[in-house]
Amino acid sequence: MSATNPFNREPNPLPSAFFQRDSRELATCLLGKVIRHFHQGLWLSARIIETEAYRRDEKGSHASLGLTHSRRALFMEAGTLYMYYARGGDSLNISAAGEGDGVLIKSGYPVVDEISGPESLELMRRLNPAASGELRETRRLCNGQTLLCRSLHLKVPEWNAQQLDPARLIIDDDGYRPEQIIQTTRLGIPLGRDEHLPYRFVDQAYAPFCTRNPLGRTRREGHDYHLFHAVPDAWKTC
Template identity: 30%
Template sequence: MILPAEFYDRDPRQVAVDLLGCVLVHDSSEGRASGVIVETEAYRPDDPACHAYNGPTLRNSSIFGPPGTAYVYLSYGMHVLLNAVCGAEGVGSPVLIRALRPLEGVDLMRYRRGRGSNLAGGPGRLTQALGVSLEYDGASLVEGPLFISWGESAGGEIVATTRVGISRGAELPWRYLLHGEESVSVKPKVIARRNLQRRWGRVRDRSARRARPA
């Protein structure tokens, strides 16, 4: 099931947890490449590290789009990073997809990366492996060739740790990952919270039961 817009219309910290175990898919002219999301990072508009912190600009306009929009930008002039926009339109609360466990199209991912290992263990590596370019900035993750499908199991213990690669707000424990997963970008030095639970699956199951005819 492709995640609907309402999945993203929540606090990015919970969305970041619920995305673990889901599958990021890119269908391109070269073929399909996908991976299980094993690491995410949440940002809120009142967070100094968030690109929405100082308001809208031409560069960050997509971050203020409707829930389920892709916010794609160039980091340090070289790394393409993919975010999923969360919350209501105009808010500016993204979740950065930080690492994947390769699933489909591994040979294609190796070709794009020019190497046989560490294909998607980092936000810049995963976009290169999946062939995600800046052209996807502002695209819908709900419909189109780039989307995220629900995963029934995260496949490990979900923990919260501090964020990396930023100069402000790095102390906030808004990076979430599967503990012990080899594909994460940076192993956690400090674990702030353990055994976090995904909520979307339970909400979806309850909704399905209510809709089921007696």
């Protein structure tokens, strides 16, 4: 399997026009898509199960702090990768329509299919061991923004302010669509920085495997989160 023609099926990478939408819409449309990174001769893959939308005009966004060299990707064309360090690890974001707006890829779930076989999953596990040094459980490989990047070997110096690359890094549409989506508030937003905004989105089927399950026993639908069905017609452009 080569980097130039590695697929046993025809991939369906998202076109650049896909990212030309409001960050909140983009955050929902990215749910279910598959990030694939070619590393050490293998395609490492994870399905996007949790996202957060950010807008320049709200205080929780990096762009609200102004344009800098490290944040320049958020002010570039939609679909530009914005990577930064979070809690000592790499974090992946994608710019949306609207200068300064973007989406944080918060969590994923490892994919094993005709493109990424069991050997790809084993490499992901070696790249992201548990703190004890033992291999991490598959379901815990990508449940957090830094764990996702570590498992896929995505690094700030290589990918910040870059475009997706058909030979090395794609977001693939394999036809999967979430049946229900959870909408709730984002995680880790400091008090006074628009922490109340419901800009976090989770594929309900994968809720136990995201950063923090929004369907906890003490949480109430309609109060702590909202659940909505993904109507097929609404997903035609996703």
